[in-house]
Amino acid sequence: MRHKLLTSLVTLSLITNLYGEEHKSSAQIMQEALAQMEALVAKKPIKVKESSQEVNNTAFRLGKYGTFKFEKANDNVYIMHGPVVGPNKENQGFMNNPAIVESQNGLIVVDPGGNYNVGKKILAEIEKVSKKPIIAVFNTHKHGDHWFANKAIVEKYPNVEIYAHSNMIKVSKEGEAEVWYGILNRTTENLEGTKEFAFPTKALEDGQEIEIDGQKFMVQHPHTAHTDTDLLIAHMNSMTLFLGDNLMKGRLGSFDDSSSIIGNIALLENIKKETNFKLYVPGHGISGKLDETIDPFLNYLKVLLKEGKIAYKEDLEAYEIKDEVMKKLPWMKDWDAFQNNMPTHLNKVLIELGEQELEAGSSEE
Numbered sequence: 063m064r065h066k067l068l069t070s071l072v073t074l075s076l077i078t079n080l081y082g083e084e085h086k087s088s089a090q091i092m093q094e095a096l097a098q099m100e101a102l103v104a105k106k107p108i109k110v111k112e113s114s115q116e117v118n119n120t121a122f123r124l125g126k127y128g129t130f131k132f133e134k135a136n137d138n139v140y141i142m143h144g145p146v147v148g149p150n151k152e153n154q155g156f157m158n159n160p161a162i163v164e165s166q167n168g169l170i171v172v173d174p175g176g177n178y179n180v181g182k183k184i185l186a187e188i189e190k191v192s193k194k195p196i197i198a199v200f201n202t203h204k205h206g207d208h209w210f211a212n213k214a215i216v217e218k219y220p221n222v223e224i225y226a227h228s229n230m231i232k233v234s235k236e237g238e239a240e241v242w243y244g245i246l247n248r249t250t251e252n253l254e255g256t257k258e259f260a261f262p263t264k265a266l267e268d269g270q271e272i273e274i275d276g277q278k279f280m281v282q283h284p285h286t287a288h289t290d291t292d293l294l295i296a297h298m299n300s301m302t303l304f305l306g307d308n309l310m311k312g313r314l315g316s317f318d319d320s321s322s323i324i325g326n327i328a329l330l331e332n333i334k335k336e337t338n339f340k341l342y343v344p345g346h347g348i349s350g351k352l353d354e355t356i357d358p359f360l361n362y363l364k365v366l367l368k369e370g371k372i373a374y375k376e377d378l379e380a381y382e383i384k385d386e387v388m389k390k391l392p393w394m395k396d397w398d399a400f401q402n403n404m405p406t407h408l409n410k411v412l413i414e415l416g417e418q419e420l421e422a423g424s425s426e427e
């Protein structure tokens with residue numbers, strides 16, 4: 063499995079070179095320049111005509127977390143970086159990184175957000191970037207904080223295609239959507255209208271390439287990393303890699319039964335070795351260049367594995383070593399949910415090491 067992943071990422075990096083900046087045709091460059099001009103023109107009236115009061119009234123504001131809007135992050139790519147915390151009443155369940163890829167005739171949205179009401183506000187922010195119609199949506203994985211806002215997009219654009227990994231669609235329909243609805247319902251109070259889920263409509267598989275209105279995407283399915291439903295989405299025109307929750311910065315999420323911390327480490331190490339994108343976008347936290355985005359989370363997981371292996375040999379439990387491990391992660395102390403989630407992750411590492419030993423034992427027989 064690991065070998066397959068490596069092979070597919072090597073392919074990814076080869077294609078990366080094919081569509082790299084230096085190989086752009088002059089027509090492509092012209093097209094991008096035109097699109098940027100259009101975006102500039104589209105933005106102008108907002109600044110000129112609206113008073114600051116009006117801007118405030120229409121801003122997407124979430125209490126102490128401030129005001130949220132899309133910002134240009136790469137060529138034709140705009141990202142709204144959500145609050146780097148778990149879902150709560152004040153952030154109304156908005157805490158992910160919705161993104162827009164602008165093509166000549168429309169917009170392609172990645173992970174529109176965590177519920178119908180938040181989705182409507184994000185739609186209003188999308189329209190401030192461009193009035194072009196939304197022509198496609200990608201969902202990175204099964205967790206509702208990333209895709210429940212599909213509902214608001216489908217309401218406005220009933221024929222929009224929503225892409226996700228085949229297993230994401232399957233398990234979401236089989237009950238994972240309900241599980242996430244329950245999690246968000248316990249922590250926020252604005253889920254009205256979310257329950258009739260807008261599931262993705264187009265199943266993608268590992269290694270598939272899709273072209274939407276001149277924008278090339280390549281997707282990879284890491285079989286076991288954050289979950290077994292994830293897609294890494296590479297936007298080749300801009301050289302942007304959307305990692306979903308296989309990468310986080312500034313907060314920790316959860317690893318469920320379908321996930322693998324050891325798999326997540328292998329994935330991020332391969333990405334470090336084999337890829338050279340201009341922009342890496344985590345599921346939560348600020349986007350950036352390769353090392354600044356990947357290293358903190360990868361180093362965290364590697365410390366867990368290293369300390370976990372020592373504990374496993376000595377037959378120690380996670381709670382017995384968590385304070386020592388915490389001291390080895392000084393750069394993590396301000397990350398949201400660190401105190402609560404780190405011991406759970408450590409425990410998950412010990413479970414995975416136990417499973418590895420069992421597998422090794424049974425293959426020797």
Ligand SMILES: [Zn+2]
Nearest residue numbers: 203205307315
């Ligand atoms: Zn997630």
